[in-house]
Amino acid sequence: MDAQCLLNQLVAEGYPATFSMDEFSRINSYAGKLRYADAHLTKLASGSGRTVYQIDNEKVLKIAKNGKGVAQNQIEAEPFLQKYDLTARVFESDSRGLYLEMELAKKVGRKRFEQLTGVTIEDLADYLRYENQRHQVRACAFCVNHSPEFIAKMSNNEFVGSLSSLNADYDFKTGDEGRLSTWGEVLRDGQPTIVLVDFGLTTSVYDQFYHVELK
Ligand SMILES: Nc1ncnc2c1ncn2[C@@H]1O[C@H](COP(=O)(O)OP(=O)(O)O)[C@@H](O)[C@H]1O
Ligand SMILES: [Mg+2]
Known part of the structure; x- marks a missing residue:
């Protein structure tokens, strides 16, 4: 792999340099976390409980915007659900259900x-x-x-x-x-x-x- 290729890969993976997970996790309100994500990541979609942002080419960040979102993040993060082929992989999750990192999936028609x-x-x-x-x-x-x-x-x-x-x-x-x-x-x-x-x-x-x- 040449230097440019390696650089591209490094740039393509993980959070953008302007996003600090430390800072993000210290924010103590739904609205604050969403505002921070809005400023540093690309928004993909929103449901009744979570807003979904793209982290990189492989992952999304699902941020709870209310109690519905927290409850659903907590279920999606259950390790046993990861044993099913039909569920998207969850890589990291907040213990309080405020956010989780999930495999980025392509939309299907x-x-x-x-x-x-x-x-x-x-x-x-x-x-x-x-x-x-x-x-x-x-x-x-x-x-x-x-x-x-x-x-x-x-x-x-x-x-x-x-x-x-x-x-x-x-x-x-x-x-x-x-x-x-x-x-x-x-x-x-x-x-x-x-x-x-x-x-x-x-x-x-x-x-x-x-x-x-x-x-
Ligand atoms: N892992 C993912 N990869 C790509 N898009 C996703 C992913 N998870 C959710 N989305 C998109 O975001 C939308 C909202 O997420 P969803 O899990 O449905 O939130 P809610 O439970 O609040 O409705 C989904 O309908 C889907 O289009
Ligand atoms: Mg939904």
Whole structure:
């Protein structure tokens, strides 16, 4: 590797020189941390609980902007979830859930999603709804009746099978898994692979932060 190449690699990896992790971690408010990140990193996207910034070509920084974000960062940082092929890798995490560093994943379009998984995002969303309904005790007036062929096709798909086990193991709320923005593409052992980039919403986090009781 020549000197320029080495320099490029050094520049391409890790936080930009103007970003100080020491300074960032000492900031004691959601808004303050977000302001600091806004000034030193490139913002990629924002959800209901986290804002996501690019660190370098391989990593993002997910910063909590409220209690919802803290709770989801804490779930995503659980070491056991790192044993699943379907989750994005988490490299570092704050013990209080205020931020974490995650593998940068490429956005996927509808076509790419189907290429990588063997199912369309719409069919996945439909199947996840069917799985939720199946576990409901009461009969549901609005439930869709899926054909046995559809159910067989989906449940025999390897990706869908792995996702269903992960969902059952962690009691995940699956609504967002039927949206492309919840997924990303990474390389695993050199192979393009689809992974979840948003996997912090367990039923207990949902009940605590998102569920609104109707009066
Ligand atoms: N590891 C990642 N790589 C690339 N983009 C990501 C990554 N994690 C999240 N994002 C993007 O940021 C958006 C918001 O992050 P998300 O985890 O969904 O936050 P929230 O849980 O607050 O909704 C996602 O929809 C996705 O588009
Ligand atoms: Mg989200």
